[in-house]
Amino acid sequence: MPSKVTIRTVARQAGVSVQTVSNVVNAPHLVRPETREHVQAVIDRLGYRASQAARQMRSGRSRLIGVRIEPARDGINGNILDRFLHELTEAAAQAEFRIVLYTAADDVAEIQAYEDLLAAYSPDGFVLTSTHPDDPRPGWLLDKGVPFVTFGRPWGGPDRHAWVDVDGAAGTAAATEHLVAAGHRRIGFLGWPEGAGVADDRRSGWLSAMRAAGLDPTGLERHVDDGVAAGERMAAEMLAAPDGPTALVCASDSLALGAWNYVLATTGHYASSPAARTARTARTVGTAANARSRSTSGASRASRPAVIGFDDTPVARAVGLTTVAQPLAEVAQACIRLLTAVLDGGGGSSPPEHVLLTPHLVVRDSA
Amino acid sequence: MPSKVTIRTVARQAGVSVQTVSNVVNAPHLVRPETREHVQAVIDRLGYRASQAARQMRSGRSRLIGVRIEPARDGINGNILDRFLHELTEAAAQAEFRIVLYTAADDVAEIQAYEDLLAAYSPDGFVLTSTHPDDPRPGWLLDKGVPFVTFGRPWGGPDRHAWVDVDGAAGTAAATEHLVAAGHRRIGFLGWPEGAGVADDRRSGWLSAMRAAGLDPTGLERHVDDGVAAGERMAAEMLAAPDGPTALVCASDSLALGAWNYVLATTGHYASSPAARTARTARTVGTAANARSRSTSGASRASRPAVIGFDDTPVARAVGLTTVAQPLAEVAQACIRLLTAVLDGGGGSSPPEHVLLTPHLVVRDSA
DNA sequence: TTGTAGGCGTTATCAA
């Protein structure tokens, strides 16, 4: 193993001072082209890379970004944070940053994690996920002057920091419009309890799209804590009602999966893959579905209720669920861009930037 | 914001030398108890934490562990690596290590990532996932003398490094035994193409359990690349055959989900949640299933074929799939333990340690 | 048991 290549090694090999080498790396314009090229050649030949530890001691910059990795939770939705993390790692690498992970059971623990991480590794900044009303984290970081960006708007909180978010309302509106275009008139919304920021956001898109289409949303919505079982239960209640909806826009793939399970069980219409369809020979497809459609008139597609989820999770893909997809790569890139802006801006007085991205509908079998 | 608390600040505040403070932190036994307590109190009060950057310059240790974060892939199985990453972050924190992330599209890119990361951040070691035959990574790291542990055996490769793995064969064997106990005699195996290490491992557990139970495995297995659609297709072929299996042990939850989709479509028996069951009133449950069972005699539970997956992914939970669960928290802890052993052992001649953990069966609706 | 000196690799300052 070649003993460590330091800036000294390069300087000696190139016959210049260490400072010149440093300049070639950090401020090339200060070095005469010939010298620069020569030194650069030596750097490449030796494979020299500045030590972050030493660099950090001088410059105070670690080129590290702290990110929390969340537990699997119900695992269906939590999944998008893992995908986000992957995208963020790539976006960070583009900007020569690395992601350091930490875990925390709740907001208080997370603030403790900031302190620990900051004191020992001094990351240059943080990317926060899952912001929510009364979130104590932004305030703490703001107080300490620690640079950060959030993936998620400051729901209700003071808007004093850079954030990136996806327009959930636009997503559910697109879903609703898709259903309207398919001939549905009574389109229900299956969401989460109010007050969660994201919950209200996604509901509002459905609501405005309904009104824009001249449809009456009254009585067509239900709210429940996230989960497949809960989705199935609520969907059963909603769809079985005499004048219930013929289609459902859901706030999550979990809820949608539950609803879709119900639809399939009710209609006996498990149409996911061609293989299944051809293999399914002995069954009399559609009887139950027809019985249902007779009592639910109104949808142009009378065969079965439509369901649309949110997040385009792997489950949705596997099961053929139509769903709203968040542009996670773009979100990640925007996070890095805004964070570097905050880093460079330093104490600058320019107001914090915001980015609101639009999700898109992925149409599959369920709607 | 309080200007940085260094070892000097503490020393002054406590009225001792910096060396004493350092000793209190790194070699408490060298300090007189009274002094130690006094200094410790000051440390706590000031919230002092040694700077990793400075510490690393002296000691050469960064207390950083490099881990690759994989893309979402088909997303259903890739998910377990995300869960592993979470557990690893926690286990590492226990041992005062942090996880630094990197991405890489393939093995060659990953080796490049080692070089970059090593040169700039000098992580103390790496945790490798997804080992496979002809994996060039362990050899490279071994050559460079970089400490590492793999989650995954060195399939076919030289066994010269520490590794942790889960006994896949034990998992499929347990699944098979469970089915045998339930009265199944023709138990099929739906796995991946041979040669992938993990593939052969999981197959072998099924095979040995079949033989141990005195059952003939001939013609009861199929192999296909992972995927839900592939699983559905293969399951259709296998289960529809006149003397086909009455139950399926699958190498993954993806395959199992596909198989289960087929089973449900065929039997019209979508029994996931109680809600669905009660809601499903109009349908005549079981006719198709009975028709099937007549032609497939042999299982004690004639109603429908049983399916068992592998990995206990969120999808499995959501859909009620019986599956084999890997003890990821234990794997993560073992990885950290072995890695620290390698770190401490340094050039020691003690042979690399191995840990093989046993998975367990999670019984749900599908078997 | 405690204190002092030196150096890890880098970059900022300043002089040449």
Added chain:
DNA sequence: TTGATAACGCCTACAA
């Protein structure tokens, strides 16, 4: 345009 020097915070000798 380039080079010498100091300093970042810590830890390991070594001295007291």
